[in-house]
Amino acid sequence: MTVRIERNGSRRFRAAALAGTAALALVLSACGSDNNAGSGTTSAPTSAPTSESPAATSESPAATSESPAATGSGAPPAVEMTGDKAAVKVGMAYDVGGRGDQSFNDSAARGLDKAKAAGVTIVNEIEATATDTDAQREDRLRQLAEGGANVVIAVGFAYEPALAKAAPDYPDVHFAIIDDATLCDPAAKGGPVKNVACLTFAEEQGSYLVGVAAALKSKTGKIGFVGGVNTPLIQKFQAGFEAGVKATKADDTVTPKYITEPPDFSGFNDPGKGETIAKGMYDGGSDIVYAAAGGSGAGVFKAAKAAKGWGIGVDSDQYNAPTLSAVKDVILTSMVKNVDVAVWDDIAGAVNGKPLTGQHVYDLKVGGVGYATSGGFVDDIVPQLEAAKAKIISGEIKVPSTVG
Amino acid sequence: MTNSRRFWLAVAAPLGALVVAFIVTTLVLLLTGSNPFDAYAALGGAFKTPRIVVNTVNTATTYYLAAVAVAIGFKMNLFNIGVDGQYRLAAMLAAAFAGGAFMSGLPSVLRIILTLAAAMAVGAAWAGIAAFLKATRGVSEVISTIMLNAIATALIAYLLAPGRLAIAQGNNVLTQPITEGGYLPNIDIPGSSSQLYTLIFLAALVGLGYWWVLNRTVFGFSIKATGLSETSAVASGISVKRMVVSAMLLSGAIAGLVGMPELLNGDTHAYSLNFPAGIGFTGIAIALLGRNHPVGMVFSALLWSALDSSSNSLQGAGVPKELVTIMQGVMLFAVVIAYEVVRRYRLVLEQKAVARTLAAARTTGDPNEVAAR
Structure with a gap:
């Protein structure tokens, strides 16, 4: 990238360099915005809209x-x-x-x-x-x-x-x-x-349940967590997920990784980076990765498909997301945030x-969060999941909401 | 060339650019099926609300500081892309420093000055790394400052955590909020729920200082000389390395101030996850638009921030907010192109004038041949 302006060169070159500088500045200022785009200073990870939302179009x-x-x-x-x-x-x-x-x-x-x-x-x-x-x-x-x-x-x-x-x-x-x-x-x-x-x-409660599902379904005992942006909100997902895995199989390990650090919020909308990170996890022996990363989840599922592993969706029932139909057969379940x-x-x-x-x-009690069963991949473990759910609702299990 | 002609040529570039930007934006609006009249009415209507005018001026204060930080580098052909990382790191550390318990015992004036000084010091230090690398190892400041931005992001992420320099508040993480006396009062504007940031005076002072240093001091002359031609600067005894280091430090120090209006005049009085990011890049665009001129940048900062502030109103009229980004982009290109066109036209006029003079003086020579020289 040459932006130094050659003063002793021709005037024409100087003009070109100036225009180039302008273009660069514009690109950079666009970068500045894009860093945050698609995310939200705050957004919880989510996925494509699905027709599964409750009472989607009901008139009555x-x-x-x-x-x-x-x-x-x-x-x-x-x-x-x-x-x-x-x-x-x-x-x-x-x-x-x-x-x-x-x-x-x-x-x-x-x-x-x-x-x-x-x-x-x-x-x-x-x-x-x-x-x-x-x-x-x-x-x-x-x-x-x-x-x-x-x-x-x-x-x-x-x-x-x-x-x-x-x-x-x-x-x-x-x-x-x-x-x-x-x-x-x-x-x-x-x-x-x-x-x-x-x-x-109560994102941690829903994440706990998909953590239980991951532990029950994992063959290698190695499980990954891909967070969109490293904020306390997404750490809640991680904390609950890890607790769910550990409570089910104490020897299983969870590898957490975040795509970006704030104020770079592009991690919620960067499927490419999501795929790279997830690929690393699958290559390292993980067979299930939880994508708490909004739009980046698409990349995680792509990596899951290539590695013949499982992915776990977030926020919506991602099995039913139209934009994810090509990878829906690797979406084990989703943590639903309504x-x-x-x-x-x-x-x-x-x-x-x-x-x-x-x-x-x-929270779980009022159905504000939960797990999805679309695809039928977790049908065999529903009793265990429901048991954990009941324990959380009754207060027998206290799910941590901070990583620690 | 007559004086009036000179004046019109100077005004032609920015005016022409605005007209071009207006035409392109109208075309975009028509193509996307929006009504341009509605859009411009919403744009104009926004500024009937005193609150939006005040917000525009407040944001422009921040933008102006960023533009000056960038412009100092530009004057020397140094491209400080690192203003973004410099101001974010400076704002974060200054906020943590200003929110410290030990500060509450000190007099208010001292607290403000210490906070500003801390921000400038951090900004300068962060830019200093790039300056050091350039002066000693010849590392391009473009590369090093871009990389330093990324390092600043990682450093802030590490420090901005509960137990380190921050506290948790709901889903947000922020430095300990500055207690009363540690931040600045604002100016009430009748009819507006927003108040005018007092640090606008600091921005004005910085602009004045920028003009004075560049035009009235040996240091400023050396900066400009180095920017125009490094070789002739060396020939006239200017130490280019020293100039690189001091210009970068100065640029970084001003960059450190960029976050201060939001920190000391804003409502949160802390650096949080919501602290505005990316202003360093906006500063590059504004410096280009304002041609690095202390007054030109005032207008470009105001224009840029007015467009930003009207985004809510535009959306209210059903116009996508991306239109603002399109307008800003088109304007930037139009200005750069317009200045070049006017510069060439002026060159042609000068050549013709010289030719005429020469032709008149040398009646024996062939006028065409003289003009061709």
Whole structure:
């Protein structure tokens, strides 16, 4: 890469060099953004949208109480909307990547689409940019509230400081934030913010179950974990997964590896790197790899197929993801994180005149997380998985949420 | 060339670039099926909201500092791509330092100055590695600073962990928030929920200093001379190695300030996973757009940040936010090309003027032949 400008050369060359510099700068500044693209400062790993989301297109609320059969520990029966749907106007603030990220944001969008199909008005959907400051996130929330939304949902923990500042100025608007509970902490100074609901997930519990499945299915006793970006959120997946493996077979080993470190959030959307890392794990003797890496999971599954091993999906039931149909026969199971259910619940609460406030934990007990049985690969071990699930729900098993 | 002509030529490049950018953006809008009128109305309408204007100025403050950091290198033909890593590492360490318990006993002014000094020192030190490598081993600063960016990312990831320099808060990780007195007050703007960052004055000071050093000091002259021709700089007794080291250190020190408005004027008062990243690269684009000129970069920083700040409003009007990126990219290319076109046109005009003068003086010679020289 030659960017030094030759001063004693011809003028023409100088112009070319200058243009080259401009091009380079542009590419670099694009790199800066792309580093964060598709991910989210916050996003939990997820996968392509599937038609398996609970109550996908139901017009009648009654139908929503059926959770899809394919999802073993599937979604909970959705809250029915009984109030005036037309009175609720929703504004969505997505994380970086936005709609179509095949990941976290899409899963939130599924919940919104369901509400729309049920007759709720969507005022607007605005997505984040990679170089966002807190002020820009705050502006986004304010624009939604000022644009007429009375329910505003902020997708991702990055919105926490922005929401803390904006929410008190709009007391009539119900805010919700996914993946962060700081504002609903009763111990916080000034108490929890009244018009904010915090919707968090017990990712470690679902990960524990797929950890159990991995340990039961592994022949080599070596299991891999590929995390998208090394953040506390993804470490929760790792902690639960490792605990599940160890509790089932104490001698099995889990090799954890993260694709990128923050602020480089490209690890959620880099199938190439995911494939390379997973290939290394399979070459090293692992036969099952858990991909908690959003869009990068596609690469992990590709490596699994080449190595004739197994992969474990995340967030959605990835066996049914249209974009993963070529590798679905190696997807042992998926850790399902039902962000769409949380979004639906929040909107339904407002429709019914009982808007959510405080922290709502979507754990195994309420079906906020779980494991998928699509493909039938774990059918033979469902009794063990259900036993572990029951123990977690009863509190007999305490799943750690931090790596340590 | 008359003065008015000279003025119009100077204005022609940026204006022409804006017009070209406008036309290309309109075409893109039409091609993607959006209504250009709606988009431009949303763009204009955004700035009727005082909050968005204040946010624009605040972000421009950060962008300007990054642009100056890059421009110092550019003036010497040094391409400091490492501004990104320099400011992130500086912001992180300065935040941890400013959030330290020992700080709360000190007077507020001292705390701010210490924090700023720490950030500048870290930025300069990180850039200093590249400077050292270039001066002693001849390592291209382009390569070394790119690699140092990656190392900075890894270093921050290691240090920004609970038990090291950070605490956990929900799913976020951040340095210990700076207590009151350790951060700066902001300026209330009527009708706006956002406040104006006080560090805008520091940015202005940095811009002034940049102009003064380049145009009024021997050091600045040496920087420019080295940038224009290394060989003639050496011939006139300038130590190029010393210039490389001092320019890189200065560039790094200014880069260290880039994160300070967000840290000391922002709301979080800490370095967290959400701290804005990639501003170093934005700075390169803004320095190019502003032609490394202290005032030119003010306008380019404002323009760039105005486009960024209007992204929410554009999406509100149903225009994809990528349009902002397209506009920024087109503008950058258009400006670089427009300046080159104007420069060549000016050259032709100068040649013609010289030819005319020569022809008038040498009535015996062949005018065409003289002009051809």
